[in-house]
Amino acid sequence: MRQVVVFLSAISLILGGCYQNTDSATALLEAKVSNRPIVGMVPIIDRSERDLNWNVSHELSQTIRKRFVETNQLYMVSAEPIAAMAEKAFSAHDPFDTDTTWIRKSFPQNEFVVFMELLEHDEIPLISKNPQDPPAELALSVRVRVVDLREKNPKVILQETVQQSYHVPRQFTKANFNQVPWGDEAFDVSPLGLAHDQLCKEIAGRIEDYILISGRK
Numbered sequence: 001m002r003q004v005v006v007f008l009s010a011i012s013l014i015l016g017g018c019y020q021n022t023d024s025a026t027a028l029l030e031a032k033v034s035n036r037p038i039v040g041m042v043p044i045i046d047r048s049e050r051d052l053n054w055n056v057s058h059e060l061s062q063t064i065r066k067r068f069v070e071t072n073q074l075y076m077v078s079a080e081p082i083a084a085m086a087e088k089a090f091s092a093h094d095p096f097d098t099d100t101t102w103i104r105k106s107f108p109q110n111e112f113v114v115f116m117e118l119l120e121h122d123e124i125p126l127i128s129k130n131p132q133d134p135p136a137e138l139a140l141s142v143r144v145r146v147v148d149l150r151e152k153n154p155k156v157i158l159q160e161t162v163q164q165s166y167h168v169p170r171q172f173t174k175a176n177f178n179q180v181p182w183g184d185e186a187f188d189v190s191p192l193g194l195a196h197d198q199l200c201k202e203i204a205g206r207i208e209d210y211i212l213i214s215g216r217k
Helices: 003-032 057-069 077-090 191-217
Strands: 038-041 113-123 136-148 155-169
Touching: 003 077, 038 057, 038 077, 038 155, 057 191, 113 155, 113 191, 155 191
Parallel strands: 038 113
Antiparallel strands: 113 136, 136 155
C-alpha cells in the first residue's frame, strides 16, 4: 500500500511540475484547433504628452483587445505574459527598429505580434469669434506595427501611423469641462470617450484585416 502511495505522489509531483510548462502548448493547440491566428498584443507604449489622470495606455490597449475578443477572429494570447515578455525585450530592443531578428525569440509560440505607440494626444484650440473661449480639435496618432513570425525570418506585414482628429465643442474643452475619467459610467458618452473608442475601432480593424489576409496565404 505504501508503494502505491509513493508512486501516486511521484506522479502528482511530475504532473504539477509540467503544468506551467504546458500552458503555452495548450493555448497553441486550442488556437490550431479553432484555426485562428495566434496573436500577442503588446500594451501600447505611451510617448504622448497627454495630461489625463489615468493610464491611457492601459485604457486604449484594453479597448482594442476587447474589439478583437468581440469579433473572435484572432486567438489573443493572455495580456500578462505578453506584457512581461515585452518589458524584458524592450530593455535591449526597439520594437520599431529595422532589426526584427530578436522578435521571434522574445515572443515564442506567437504567430503574430502587434506593437503600438501613442505618439500624439493633443487638444488644439481652434480660431473662433470668441478667442477667449474657442472650441478645439483633439489630435490623436498611434504608430502600429504587426510582425508575422510564422517563417524563419520575421516579416513586417503592417506598419503605419493611424491619425484621427475630433471636434471638441467649446463646452467640452479642457478650459470648460472637468473630464470624467475612464471607468466612470459617463466616460463612454463624453467627446473624449467617443474619440478613443473610434480610434481603437479603426486600429483593431486594420490589424485584424492584415493578419487575416496574411493568414490565408
